Amino acid sequence: MTTVLExxxxxxxxxxxxxxxxxxxxxQKGEVFGFLGPNGAGKTTTIGMILGLLHPTGxxxxxxxxxxxxxxxxxxxxxxxxxxxxxxxxxxLSARDHLHMAARLYGGIEKxxxxxxxxxxxxxxxxxxxxxxxxxxxxxxxxxxMALLHRPELLIxxxxxxGMDPEGMREVRNLIRSLADNGSTVFLSSHLLHEIExxxxxxxxxxxxxxxxxxxxxxxxAGTTMVKVRVPNMEQAIAVLQHLPRVVKVQPNGxxxxxxxxxxxxxxxxxxxxxxxxxxxxxxxxNLEDVFLQVTQEVA
Amino acid sequence: xxxxxxxxxxTKLFRRKALWIELxxxxxxxxxxFGVILIIQGSNEIPDSEKALISSTLxxxxxxxxxxxxxxxQMLGALLIIVLVSMVxxxxxxxxxxxxxxxxxxxxxTVVISKFVILIVTVFxxxxxxxxxxxxxxGLLTVATxxxxxxxxxxxxxxxxxxxxTAYSLLPYLALTFLIAxxxxxxxxxIGVAIGYVFIVEGILPGLLxxxxxxxxxxxxxxxxxxxxxxxxxxxxxxxxxxxxxSAAPPVPYGVDPIVAVVGIGLYTVIFLAVAVxxxxxxxxxx
Numbered sequence: 199m200t201t202v203l204e205x206x207x208x209x210x211x212x213x214x215x216x217x218x219x220x221x222x223x224x225x226q227k228g229e230v231f232g233f234l235g236p237n238g239a240g241k242t243t244t245i246g247m248i249l250g251l252l253h254p255t256g257x258x259x260x261x262x263x264x265x266x267x268x269x270x271x272x273x274x275x276x277x278x279x280x281x282x283x284x285x286x287x288x289x290x291l292s293a294r295d296h297l298h299m300a301a302r303l304y305g306g307i308e309k310x311x312x313x314x315x316x317x318x319x320x321x322x323x324x325x326x327x328x329x330x331x332x333x334x335x336x337x338x339x340x341x342x343x344m345a346l347l348h349r350p351e352l353l354i355x356x357x358x359x360x361g362m363d364p365e366g367m368r369e370v371r372n373l374i375r376s377l378a379d380n381g382s383t384v385f386l387s388s389h390l391l392h393e394i395e396x397x398x399x400x401x402x403x404x405x406x407x408x409x410x411x412x413x414x415x416x417x418x419x420a421g422t423t424m425v426k427v428r429v430p431n432m433e434q435a436i437a438v439l440q441h442l443p444r445v446v447k448v449q450p451n452g453x454x455x456x457x458x459x460x461x462x463x464x465x466x467x468x469x470x471x472x473x474x475x476x477x478x479x480x481x482x483x484x485n486l487e488d489v490f491l492q493v494t495q496e497v498a
Numbered sequence: 499x500x501x502x503x504x505x506x507x508x509t510k511l512f513r514r515k516a517l518w519i520e521l522x523x524x525x526x527x528x529x530x531x532f533g534v535i536l537i538i539q540g541s542n543e544i545p546d547s548e549k550a551l552i553s554s555t556l557x558x559x560x561x562x563x564x565x566x567x568x569x570x571x572q573m574l575g576a577l578l579i580i581v582l583v584s585m586v587x588x589x590x591x592x593x594x595x596x597x598x599x600x601x602x603x604x605x606x607x608t609v610v611i612s613k614f615v616i617l618i619v620t621v622f623x624x625x626x627x628x629x630x631x632x633x634x635x636x637g638l639l640t641v642a643t644x645x646x647x648x649x650x651x652x653x654x655x656x657x658x659x660x661x662x663x664t665a666y667s668l669l670p671y672l673a674l675t676f677l678i679a680x681x682x683x684x685x686x687x688x689i690g691v692a693i694g695y696v697f698i699v700e701g702i703l704p705g706l707l708x709x710x711x712x713x714x715x716x717x718x719x720x721x722x723x724x725x726x727x728x729x730x731x732x733x734x735x736x737x738x739x740x741x742x743x744x745s746a747a748p749p750v751p752y753g754v755d756p757i758v759a760v761v762g763i764g765l766y767t768v769i770f771l772a773v774a775v776x777x778x779x780x781x782x783x784x785x
Contacts (some may be wrong), residue, residue: 246784249601253780268779274603281601282784286594290513299509302502303602344598 200227201263202352202383203248208257210243210407215377217243219407221257225352225385230378232415233387234490240407241387242282245356248385249279262351266322275304278350280341280358289330293340296329297347303350311347319343322370334361342370346377353377354385359393371397395486405494418489425462426454428478429469438472439465454478499604503612506599511616516585517623520578524624525631527574528565532556532635539643558640559652563660565632569625570664576671577694578624583617583672584688587679597783610680610778614771617672618665625665629657637698667726670763671696671771674722680774680781696723719754722766728759 203225210218218240222474225231235241246252248259250271259266261273261414287296293316301307316322319339329337338361359367367390374384374397388394395403395415402412411418429435432450439457440448446459457465461480469476511517535556538544556564569575590596599609640647674695679688700723702709719723754762 207621242784246782250603250783251597251600251780268606271600271603271605274601277603278602279601281597282594286597288510288590288593288595291510291517295509295513299598300602302506303599303604305502362615 201225202227202261203231203385204258204260205244205248206258206310207411208244208247208259209255210240210247210252210260211255214406218247218254218307220334221404221409223402223409223412224337225383226400227351227383228381229399230384230397232394232401233404234391234394234401234486235387235404236494237389239404240402242356242470243407244404245281245354245385245387248354249277249281249381250274251281255498275348276351277354278345278348278352279354279356280338280345281354282358284334284337284360287329287332287337287340290328292326292328293332293343294325296340296344300344300347307348315343316345319375335363335366338362339366340482350382352383352385354387356387357389358386359388363484367393375456391487391490392485401486403490403493408495411489415486419484419486423458424482424484425457425460425463426451426480426482427457427465427469427475427476428454429476431474434472435469437476438468438474442468499608500612501721501776503599503604503608504539504615507612507616509618511620513584514585516582517620519578520582521623521627524569524574524578524627527594528568528631528635529715531564531568532561532639535545535639536642553639553643553645556636556639557643557645558647559656559660561636561639562629562632562652565628565635566625566660566664567685567730568632569628570730571667571671571723572730573623575664575668579621579668579671580675580692580696581689582620583675584679584685584692586617586620587613587676588683588685588688591683592685594783600783606779607775610775614673614676614774617676618669621665621668621672623660625661628664629661633657663729663732666760666763667729670722670770673767673774677770677774677777680777720762722763725754725762725766728756729763732756732759 201224203223205221205223207216208221209216221240221244223231233241233244243252247254248261248266250266250268253268262276264270264273265274266273291299294312297312297315301312313322316325318343321336321339321343324332324336329340332340338358342355342358345355353374358374359370362370371393374386378384378397378399384397386394387396398415400412400414401418403410427435432455436448436450439445439455439460442460444459445457447457449456449458460468462479466476466479535552539549539553554560567573569578596609600606637647639645671692675688675692678695679685680692682688682691701719704718704721704724705712707721709715710718
């Protein structure tokens with residue numbers, strides 16, 4: 199596997215405030231890497247450092263194996279990015295003007311590519327309109343077009359579907375997957391956890407400027423299947439289940455008991471063997487949101 | 499990369515309405531000035547001696563100098579530069595469009611220098627507009643008042659030299675506003691501080707320092723506005739303005755040598771630009 203992007207003990211402080219305390223992550227070629235974190239976790243600061251928009255206080259960034267420093271930014275040419283809550287655009291210039299500007303910045307882009315990319319993001323009809331007349335979704339589409347124009351090897355997307363309608367969001371998800379399938383690497387930061395879950399191969403969860411978890415999505419979800427049982431005596435059931443091997447958590451929740459770490463048949467067997475007859479057993483498959491909340495709440 | 503950045507800056511500048519409004523303002527003011535003179539020429543209420551004095555001031559080639567003075571630091575020039583530079587530099591922080599170039603791997607030095615270079619072009623455009631419109635209007639007025647256009651009295655070389663010195667005298671205002679815009683990252687703050695500097699610091703301080711004499715007086719003479727005035731005076735623009743009754747030109751009782759003024763203006767420009775570049779290199783462009 200080739201590492202496309204690597205951050206090693208990355209730090210950024212603003213005076214006494216440590217926005218990013220210790221971020222070490224590695225993004226492999228051809229994968230979609232989800233970057234999760236609650237508001238204020240340090241996601242934007244981390245991406246800002248990766249894109250050269252602010253300088254780290256400590257640590258190292260490597261893009262395509264080359265260190266990224268204030269004086270060595272050449273590797274950024276191989277990166278495309280949508281950054282910030284809203285695409286950064288000059289309001290009195292048109293969509294086509296912006297793409298011409300981007301073409302000049304990256305170089306070696308044929309004219310036909312501009313028309314192609316406009317069509318790909320659905321902005322052909324609005325190509326000559328000033329961007330100040332664009333909706334938020336249209337601005338995001340243009341931002342995406344500018345990021346994709348030079349066929350980047352690494353695409354960094356910070357909230358790429360912000361302001362888009364559901365159809366646009368689905369298109370972007372499909373686009374991200376197809377880019378990865380064609381060998382591009384995507385670093386995706388979003389607060390929409392289901393979006394990340396749907397498209398990502400691996401995710402990192404950031405909180406208070408630190409990476410709390412970093413793994414393949416299925417690994418993070420594994421072991422998070424929860425069994426809910428309704429039993430006549432909850433204390434007795436807790437006493438039976440909580441010391442069993444592989445049990446991660448036994449927790450009462452209203453009329454039910456929630457057990458994490460054991461499959462439903464094992465839960466039922468142990469309860470019945472102890473003389474506790476459950477009146478109801480259901481299995482709940484946790485999603486990334488549950489994992490995210492669990493990980494971030496443990497730290498909080 | 500510098501060439502690409504310059505082309506991008508050129509596109510952004512030439513699509514800005516503010517640039518064309520400012521150029522139109524310079525042209526309109528000059529046309530208005532000459533138009534008023536033409537109306538006066540036709541009036542029976544003005545004595546012939548005064549008419550002759552006014553027409554000689556605005557006829558070939560003096561009228562060109564008056565028109566150029568409109569674009570100098572002594573009249574509209576500094577103000578127009580402050581407004582346009584503030585817009586071009588500070589607004590891009592608001593739009594976050596600096597990030598486009600930086601995240602494409604453009605060195606920050608190239609980003610900031612290309613913007614400065616394109617703003618120098620703006621200065622030349624403003625002065626050139628004054629020169630071209632002034633030359634046309636001077637020619638028309640001269641012909642209208644029965645005068646003669648003697649090209650040997652104002653050659654292309656004279657025109658280029660006048661344009662160059664006028665534009666050069668505006669560079670400290672460009673560089674200072676550039677620096678303020680980079681530091682404040684705000685359009686109103688940039689315009690406010692730069693105009694405050696021109697009217698309060700340059701309007702009061704040099705006179706006060708020169709009144710004190712000695713070292714303070716010498717410091718007063720070395721302030722950007724005073725050095726710019728030395729160049730404009732050397733061009734004959736101040737004299738032309740004063741003969742029209744304009745009081746905008748500050749008196750330079752014991753100004754420095756024009757060569758010293760040229761060096762001083764260059765130093766101010768380089769220092770302001772260097773500080774702006776250093777500041778831009780360190781800035782957080784994520785917000």
